[in-house]
Amino acid sequence: MSDEIAYATIRELGTRYRSRQLSPVEVTQALLARIEKHDPVLSAFVTLTADRARADARAAEEALRGGDARPLLGIPVAHKDIYLTRGIRTTGGSALLADWVPDDDAACVRRWQDAGTVLLGKLITHEFALGLQFPGHRFKPARNPWNLDHIPGGSSSGSGAALAAGLVTGATGSDTGGSIRGPAAFCGIVGLKPTYGRASRAGVLTLSWTLDHTGPMARTVEDCAYLLQAMAGHDAADPASSRAPVDDYVAALGRDVRGLRIGVPRNYFFEGVDPEVERAFEAALGTLRGLGAEVRDVQIPSLAATHSFLLIMLAEAFAYHERDLREHPELYGDVLRERLLAGALVTASEYTQAQRIRAGICAETAAVLRDVDVLATPTTPKPATPFALATDPEFGFPRSNMPPFNITGMPALALPCGFSSSGLPLSLQLAGRPFEEATVLRVGHAYEQATPWHTRRPRV
Amino acid sequence: MSESKELTLDEVRARMRAVGVTIAENRLAMVRKLLSDALVHVRALDSRASKTVEPAVRFGAGGGDQP
Numbered sequence: 001m002s003d004e005i006a007y008a009t010i011r012e013l014g015t016r017y018r019s020r021q022l023s024p025v026e027v028t029q030a031l032l033a034r035i036e037k038h039d040p041v042l043s044a045f046v047t048l049t050a051d052r053a054r055a056d057a058r059a060a061e062e063a064l065r066g067g068d069a070r071p072l073l074g075i076p077v078a079h080k081d082i083y084l085t086r087g088i089r090t091t092g093g094s095a096l097l098a099d100w101v102p103d104d105d106a107a108c109v110r111r112w113q114d115a116g117t118v119l120l121g122k123l124i125t126h127e128f129a130l131g132l133q134f135p136g137h138r139f140k141p142a143r144n145p146w147n148l149d150h151i152p153g154g155s156s157s158g159s160g161a162a163l164a165a166g167l168v169t170g171a172t173g174s175d176t177g178g179s180i181r182g183p184a185a186f187c188g189i190v191g192l193k194p195t196y197g198r199a200s201r202a203g204v205l206t207l208s209w210t211l212d213h214t215g216p217m218a219r220t221v222e223d224c225a226y227l228l229q230a231m232a233g234h235d236a237a238d239p240a241s242s243r244a245p246v247d248d249y250v251a252a253l254g255r256d257v258r259g260l261r262i263g264v265p266r267n268y269f270f271e272g273v274d275p276e277v278e279r280a281f282e283a284a285l286g287t288l289r290g291l292g293a294e295v296r297d298v299q300i301p302s303l304a305a306t307h308s309f310l311l312i313m314l315a316e317a318f319a320y321h322e323r324d325l326r327e328h329p330e331l332y333g334d335v336l337r338e339r340l341l342a343g344a345l346v347t348a349s350e351y352t353q354a355q356r357i358r359a360g361i362c363a364e365t366a367a368v369l370r371d372v373d374v375l376a377t378p379t380t381p382k383p384a385t386p387f388a389l390a391t392d393p394e395f396g397f398p399r400s401n402m403p404p405f406n407i408t409g410m411p412a413l414a415l416p417c418g419f420s421s422s423g424l425p426l427s428l429q430l431a432g433r434p435f436e437e438a439t440v441l442r443v444g445h446a447y448e449q450a451t452p453w454h455t456r457r458p459r460v
Numbered sequence: 461m462s463e464s465k466e467l468t469l470d471e472v473r474a475r476m477r478a479v480g481v482t483i484a485e486n487r488l489a490m491v492r493k494l495l496s497d498a499l500v501h502v503r504a505l506d507s508r509a510s511k512t513v514e515p516a517v518r519f520g521a522g523g524g525d526q527p
Contacts, residue, residue: 305501310494325481341483342491345475353502393487396494 003457006034006166010075010223013169017064017074024064024074028057028118031076035120035167038460041148043140044162046081047089047122056118063116071226071250073116077170080156081122082129082205083109083214092205093125093155095138096324096331106203107235108172108214115230120168123158129174129207130155130317131336134391141387144186145458146424150384153183159217160187165460170227173217176207176313178380178402180215181414181429186384188416188425188456190448191217192224192441195434196409197242199228200235208316209240210355211309211406220454221415221445225249228437244435252438253445258292260443263372268303269401273381280418280426281378284447288376291446298372300404302357302364309403311346311354318343335393362408366433369410374443375431377401379414383424401429411437413444416453425453465503467496 005027008016016022032050039045053076060074084090084102091097105113113119124142126132132154133141142157144150145165152161156173160183163171173180175193184191192215199214206212216227229249235241264285270278285295318325321332321340329337369375378401389395405412410431417428428447432440448454472492476483483491 307498308501310498311502314494314498338483338487338491339494341481342494344479344481345472345491345495347475350499350502353505353507354498356507357501357505394490396490397497 003166005030007219007457008169009220010071010169010218010226013075014071014073018069024057024060024118025054027074028053028076028120031120031167038165038167042143042145042161042165042460044123044142044158044165044167045078045121046091046093046124046139046158049088049119049121052088053118053120060116060118068116070116072112072230075117075169076120077112077117078120078123078159078162078168079109079172080159080174081125082174083172084203085109085122088122090122091139092129093127093133093139094331096328098138104203107200107237108231109203111230112172112227117170123156123162123171126155126157126179127333127336128205128321129176129179130339131333132390134333134335137333144384145460146188147384147422149388150386150424151186151390153186153384155179156183156191156217159183160189163187163189163217163219164458166457169218170223171217173215174204174207175213175215175406176211177309177406178400180213180217181379181402181412181427184217184414185379185427186425188453188458189217189219190221190224190413190415190444190454191215192228192437193405193412194228194232194437195242195411197240198244198411198435198437199231200238200241202235202237206320208313210316211313213406221413221441221448222250222253224413225253225441242435247438249438249441252442255442256292257288257443257446260293260374260439261372262288262293262295262443263298263368263375264295265300265303265368265375265377266297267299267301268306268404269377272399273378274383276420277378277381277383277426281428284417284428285376287450288443288447291450293443295376296372298368298375300361300364300368302361303404305357305361306404306407307399308354308357309407310397311350312358314339314343315346315351316343358407361404365404365408365410369433373432373439377429377431379427379429383420383422383426405431410434411440413440415444415448417451418453419456465500467492467499
C-alpha cells in the first residue's frame with residue numbers, strides 16, 4: 001500500500017469510499033499488513049484485533065453500498081489501552097491488568113463504533129497513564145517513528161507513534177497533565193484535549209478524577225474535528241459530563257481567523273524553552289498574524305504555581321490505586337509505584353490548598369480570556385526526550401506547558417509547527433474558552449492549511 | 461508540621477509511618493524532591509492572608525468567572 005493511503009485523511013478516505021475507488025476492506029487489510037511490518041519495531045500496539053477489524057470493515061462496506069454517509073464509516077482507528085473494550089483485553093499498560101478482558105466498552109469506544117469506525121486494536125499506554133515502561137516491564141514502550149532513540153511522549157504513547165507511522169487514521173488519548181498533547185507534539189501529529197466534561201470518561205481507567213480528560217488524536221485538525229464530533233456530548237455515566245450544546249466542529253473550520261484575538265502568555269510558558277522551539281513558535285505567530293489574527297501578549301501570574309497540580313494528581317491517583325498497591329505492589333513498575341506512594345504522603349491540608357491555588361489559576365485565566373479569544377504557547381519546551389534520559393529513575397516530572405489547561409479544564413490543541421535541527425517535530429499549543437473547541441480547531445486549521453508541517457512523514 | 465518550605469527526609473519518613481506505606485530507603489530522596497517541588501507554592505501560601513478561594517473548580521458552559 002502506498003503511503004498516500006496510509007496517511008489519507010478521513011475526508012479523503014470517505015470520498016474514495018463513496019466513489020468506489022477504495023473500500024474499507026482494502027484499507028483495513030493494507031493497514032494490518034503495515035502494522036505487521038512496522039509494529040515489531042515501534043511497539044505501538046499492545047493488542048491487534050485483526051478479525052474484528054475485518055468484520056467492521058465488511059460491515060462498513062455493506063453500509064456504504066446502502067448509501068450510508070456517516071463521515072467515520074470505515075475509518076480505521078485504535079484505542080489507548082486504558083479505554084475499556086468489551087471482549088478485548090484492556091491492560092492499562094500494566095502487569096496488574098495484563099490479561100483483563102472487560103465485559104463492557106468505554107462510552108467513547110461505543111460512540112466511535114456507532115459512528116462506523118473499524119477497530120484495529122489497542123495501543124500501548126504508559127503504565128496506568130503515568131509510568132513509562134522501564135526495561136524488564138511486562139510491556140515494551142512505544143518508540144518515536146521520527147527517531148527510535150526518543151520517546152513518543154506519554155502517556156498516549158502508542159496513539160502518537162501509530163498515527164505518525166501511518167498505522168491508524170484516528171486514535172483515542174487521555175490527558176491528565178498533557179498525555180494527549182505531549183505525544184502529539186513529540187510525534188508531529190494533532191491532539192485535542194477537549195473541555196473537562198465535553199467527552200465522556202466512563203469506562204476509561206482513572207488517573208486523577210478532577211484532571212482526567214478524554215479526547216481524539218489524528219494527523220490533521222480536520223480529522224480531530226470529525227473524531228471529536230463522534231465523542232462529544234453528555235453521558236450520564238460520567239458525573240463530570242456536561243450538558244453544554246455540542247457545536248458543529250467541522251463546519252467551524254471553514255471560517256477564517258481575521259480579527260480573532262490571540263493572547264500569548266509571556267510568563268511561565270517560556271521558562272527553559274529550547275531556542276529552536278521558541279523560533280518555531282514565533283514563526284507560527286507570524287503566520288497567524290499574516291492570516292489576519294491579532295496577536296498580543298498577556299500575563300497570567302498565578303500560573304507560576306502550576307506545579308502544585310502534582311499534589312492533586314498524585315493524591316487522587318493514590319486514592320484510586322491504594323488497594324491494589326497494598327495487595328499487589330510487585331505488579332507495579334518500580335518508578336510508578338514510588339510516584340503513586342508519594343501521593344499517599346500528600347496531606348489533606350496540602351491537597352486542599354492545591355485546589356485553592358487551582359481555583360485562583362482558573363479565575364485569572366478566565367479573566368484573560370475576556371480580552372482574547374485563544375491563547376497560544378509552545379506545547380512543550382523541548383522536542384522529544386531521548387529514552388536514555390527518560391528511563392533514568394531520577395528523571396522525575398519535568399516542568400511542562402500542558403498542565404495549566406488540565407487545571408483550568410479549557411480545551412487545548414497541539415499541532416505541528418516545525419522541526420528541530422535534529423529532525424524532531426515541534427508543536428504549537430492553542431487553548432480556548434470552555435466549550436469553545438470550535439474556535440480552537442478553527443485557528444489550528446487555518447494555521448495548518450498555511451504551513452507544510454502536517455504533510456511531512458517519518459521514514460519508518 | 462515543619463515550618464520549612466523544604467520537605468525533609470525525616471518528614472517523608474514520618475508521613476510514611478503515619479499512612480503505613482513503605483518506600484525503599486534509596487528512593488526516598490527522589491520522593492522527597494518530587495513532593496518538595498510540588499509543595500513550593502502551597503508552603504509559600506499564607507492561607508490567613510490570602511483572599512478566600514474555595515477549592516471547588518467549576519466548568520460552566522456559560523463562561524462565568526471560572527472556566
